[in-house]
Amino acid sequence: MSLHIYDTSTRAIREFVPVEAGRASIYLCGATVQAPPHIGHIRSGVNFDVLRRWLARSGYDVMFCRNVTDIDDKIIRVSAAEGVPWFVVAERNQRAFTWAYDILGCLPPTVEPRATGHVPEMITLMRRLIERGHAYASGGDVYFDVQSYADRYGSLSNQKVENMRPAADTDDESCKRDPRDFALWKGEKPGEPTWPTPWGPGRPGWHLECSAMATKYLGPAFDIHGGGIDLIFPHHENEIAQSQAAGDGFARYWMHNGMLKIGAEKMSKSLGNSLLIPEMVQKVRPVELRYYLAAPHYRSSIDYSEEALQEAAAAYQRIEGFVTRAAEVIHDVDADAPLPQAFADALDDDLGTPQALAVVHEVVREGNVALSRGDKEAVARLLAETQNMLDVLGLDPRSPQWRGTGSDLSPVVDALVAVALEQRRAARERKDYAAADAVRDQLSAAGITVEDTPHGPRWELSR
Numbered sequence: 332m333s334l335h336i337y338d339t340s341t342r343a344i345r346e347f348v349p350v351e352a353g354r355a356s357i358y359l360c361g362a363t364v365q366a367p368p369h370i371g372h373i374r375s376g377v378n379f380d381v382l383r384r385w386l387a388r389s390g391y392d393v394m395f396c397r398n399v400t401d402i403d404d405k406i407i408r409v410s411a412a413e414g415v416p417w418f419v420v421a422e423r424n425q426r427a428f429t430w431a432y433d434i435l436g437c438l439p440p441t442v443e444p445r446a447t448g449h450v451p452e453m454i455t456l457m458r459r460l461i462e463r464g465h466a467y468a469s470g471g472d473v474y475f476d477v478q479s480y481a482d483r484y485g486s487l488s489n490q491k492v493e494n495m496r497p498a499a500d501t502d503d504e505s506c507k508r509d510p511r512d513f514a515l516w517k518g519e520k521p522g523e524p525t526w527p528t529p530w531g532p533g534r535p536g537w538h539l540e541c542s543a544m545a546t547k548y549l550g551p552a553f554d555i556h557g558g559g560i561d562l563i564f565p566h567h568e569n570e571i572a573q574s575q576a577a578g579d580g581f582a583r584y585w586m587h588n589g590m591l592k593i594g595a596e597k598m599s600k601s602l603g604n605s606l607l608i609p610e611m612v613q614k615v616r617p618v619e620l621r622y623y624l625a626a627p628h629y630r631s632s633i634d635y636s637e638e639a640l641q642e643a644a645a646a647y648q649r650i651e652g653f654v655t656r657a658a659e660v661i662h663d664v665d666a667d668a669p670l671p672q673a674f675a676d677a678l679d680d681d682l683g684t685p686q687a688l689a690v691v692h693e694v695v696r697e698g699n700v701a702l703s704r705g706d707k708e709a710v711a712r713l714l715a716e717t718q719n720m721l722d723v724l725g726l727d728p729r730s731p732q733w734r735g736t737g738s739d740l741s742p743v744v745d746a747l748v749a750v751a752l753e754q755r756r757a758a759r760e761r762k763d764y765a766a767a768d769a770v771r772d773q774l775s776a777a778g779i780t781v782e783d784t785p786h787g788p789r790w791e792l793s794r
Contacts, residue, residue: 339586671690
């Protein structure tokens, strides 16, 4: 079976056939950086990171473009409210998003373009649209003419033009030929940043930015465009319209992840129900939060609860426990071991992570049985299968992401704990159990749990 994905534009499961054989191109609508990210934002990053990893594991050379919208009405409003330049707001929040993606194990994008760095490409796109009769300049703004594209506009969101509400994306709608026309370029206003264009100074509209960046890096036709389901209309609908009206094929598949809710409401900053990433990784470890976000099917909604979060953490710890115990017996894992067919079939079926994780847990159960009966050959095979599956999902507890590498203090901690455990062993050998218990208590007070196993003591940071 090859990869099949649900395409929003056709409302059907379609076999993935890339524009270029052996290569897969993905554009993901990234952050609009007016505020730091909550887990609803980062869910999209995790979902499409799993897609990217699975495509790479399936043999594709993946080009992954995730943009940053660093100029926008919301950013300007925050800038004015705080009395700081717009770029200060954008920069600090982009750093917050980057930190959040990194801490949850998302691979860096191949390219991460900022909107403000691509105004020349936006000007070119507007010129093409005007020349083709699909856009017009008016009152310092530039608008897309929806009626010029009325036979196709609304196909992604399954709407008819006559039933659509006004775009309502400018302060003065009188410059538009039709209230449903949307702004490609917004003329200058006092206190706002501007860039020069043939139609006057101003700044880009949100929709224009993504079309210009996607086609610059992925070409006029590319494979997959992704984002949250809330972007289908108007953002993605407008991207399709302006790109195809200009003559570009644009995205062949449209993938949308579901929303993360609290109760009946979508998680959003405006509702005051945001759960920011620094807060969340105090409740569970980052890898456990990633498991929580990756475990449901990407198209399903998640109704957040503390109980569900803790259940996800416990489920991950069961997997981690097997990997840790098995690694004490099997030191070299076959990274080229084949994946279980049921796991591959699950991900090929519209990235079915719930079914894929069910396979992981079944293999872990088999692995624990093999460990209990001392079957090293079976343990080696099942550990390799488990770690290779977890690697695809970005959840391998033995990967550098989750073990800690580089300039952190992990090697120092390892060495110090080893010294303490040696002192404990020596105390027990001389039957000084009070001293041995004291060492264990001191480690516990420092946040280190020690477990005695047939292979010697094992330690981990307390959860």
